[in-house]
Every structure is written in structure tokens, then in C-alpha cells.
Amino acid sequence: MVVYKLTYFNLRGIAEAIRLMFHYLEVPFEDIRIDSTDPEKWEKFKPTTPQGKLPLLEVDGVVIPQSYAIARFIAKRYNLAGKDDIEAAQIDALADFLRDMQYEYFSPYMFVVQGYDEGDKDKLREESFLPAVKQNFTYLVKTLKAANSGFYMSSGITWVDFVISQYLNLIRRYDKECFEGYPELIEHIERIHGFPQLQDYLEKRNSVLFHMGEQAS
Numbered sequence: 001m002v003v004y005k006l007t008y009f010n011l012r013g014i015a016e017a018i019r020l021m022f023h024y025l026e027v028p029f030e031d032i033r034i035d036s037t038d039p040e041k042w043e044k045f046k047p048t049t050p051q052g053k054l055p056l057l058e059v060d061g062v063v064i065p066q067s068y069a070i071a072r073f074i075a076k077r078y079n080l081a082g083k084d085d086i087e088a089a090q091i092d093a094l095a096d097f098l099r100d101m102q103y104e105y106f107s108p109y110m111f112v113v114q115g116y117d118e119g120d121k122d123k124l125r126e127e128s129f130l131p132a133v134k135q136n137f138t139y140l141v142k143t144l145k146a147a148n149s150g151f152y153m154s155s156g157i158t159w160v161d162f163v164i165s166q167y168l169n170l171i172r173r174y175d176k177e178c179f180e181g182y183p184e185l186i187e188h189i190e191r192i193h194g195f196p197q198l199q200d201y202l203e204k205r206n207s208v209l210f211h212m213g214e215q216a217s
């Protein structure tokens with residue numbers, strides 16, 4: 001049997017969508033977590049990684065870095081990659097859209113809210129975060145509605161549903177109000193979190209005390 005070993009910090013972060021995909025698929029994997037409150041440990045481990053970053057997926061002795069590459073790999077193996085090459089391209093485009101949204105518009109505000117950076121939280125929220133929410137959430141809702149499947153692609157659930165829902169769930173944990181007017185996005189998160197095969201993990205996740213200010217939900 002294939003042994004999958006997923007290594008990331010003991011946070012949800014960019015590995016959470018991958019963890020949820022494994023649980024959803026009921027594919028066993030080793031969920032290895034590096035303690036990010038112990039920088040010395042990470043500094044020692046970092047040079048042993050291919051690109052100096054996490055997450056990593058080890059499969060049959062091969063180490064794959066990059067969260068999207070890992071998600072895509074699992075998706076291709078287990079049928080979460082879209083119904084054809086057109087959908088696969090649309091999924092990639094949506095995942096890249098999410099990344100742009102995250103780094104260009106959301107991270108400056110989120111880093112302050114999460115306590116990683118200093119800055120004027122309210123000013124950032126009003127002047128850059130909320131206008132970006134409006135533009136980007138509107139597009140996500142439009143895409144969901146056009147797919148008409150309950151997921152972002154018309155054929156049904158794919159890896160991008162996990163990636164988007166986990167990032168939006170992070171935002172929701174820190175700024176619930178920005179979802180007002182976008183109930184479809186919340187419903188989509190709940191749809192993903194509602195899968196029976198995820199319940200044990202989600203229960204465990206909520207009972208674990210995530211550090212660095214992570215809140216349950």
C-alpha cells in the first residue's frame with residue numbers, strides 16, 4: 001500500500017486543504033507536524049527540505065513540495081481534478097486567482113489581524129481589504145452559481161473546493177462580518193465541512209489548541 005507522509009507546521013495554513021482531501025477520500029496518511037513555536041527545530045529541518053519550505057508530501061520515497069502541486073497530484077490520483085482538461089484548466093485558474101487575492105489584497109490585513117505584522121487594522125480593513133472582498137467574493141459567488149453543482153466546477157467537487165473553503169474559513173475566523181451579503185460562500189464552506197468522513201478529524205481539530213492565535217471553528 002502507498003504510504004503518504006504529509007509534513008507541515010502544527011497549523012492549518014496551506015496544508016489544511018490537503019489534510020481535508022485525504023480525510024474526504026478516506027486515504028490514510030501520516031500527518032506530520034513541525035512545532036513552529038520552536039524555531040530551532042525548524043531551522044535544523046529546513047535545509048533537509050527541497051525548497052526550504054513546507055508543506056511536503058512524501059510518496060514512495062519521493063518528496064513533493066508546493067501545496068498546489070501536492071493537491072493537484074492527489075486530485076489526479078483520486079478523481080478530484082475535474083472531468084476533463086478544460087475543467088482542469090479552470091480549476092488551476094481559480095486556484096491562481098485565490099493566490100493573487102490572498103497575497104495582493106488579503107494578506108496585509110490578515111497578517112495584522114493575526115498579530116504577525118504591525119499596522120492600522122481598521123484603516124487596512126476599510127481602504128484595501130473590504131474593496132478587495134467585494135470584488136473577489138463577487139467573482140467567487142458568480143463562479144459557484146454558474147457551476148450550479150454546489151461546488152466551483154459544474155462536474156462537482158474538485159481539489160479547488162478544498163483550497164478555497166479552507167482559505168475563506170481562515171478569513172471567517174478573524175472577520176466574520178465581511179461575509180455579510182455572500183451567504184453562498186459560507187454555505188460552500190459548510191458543505192465541505194459537512195462530509196461525514198471529515199467529522200472525526202474536524203472534531204479533533206476543534207478540540208486541539210492551535211497556537212499562534214488560531215481560533216477554533
Ligand SMILES: N[C@@H](CCC(=O)N[C@@H](CS)C(=O)NCC(=O)O)C(=O)O
Pocket residue numbers: 013014046052053054055065066067068
Ligand atoms: N508556494 C509554497 C509556499 C510555501 C511556504 O511559504 N511555506 C511557509 C509556511 S506557509 C514556510 O515553509 N515557511 C517557513 C520558511 O520559509 O522558513 C506552497 O504553496 O507550498
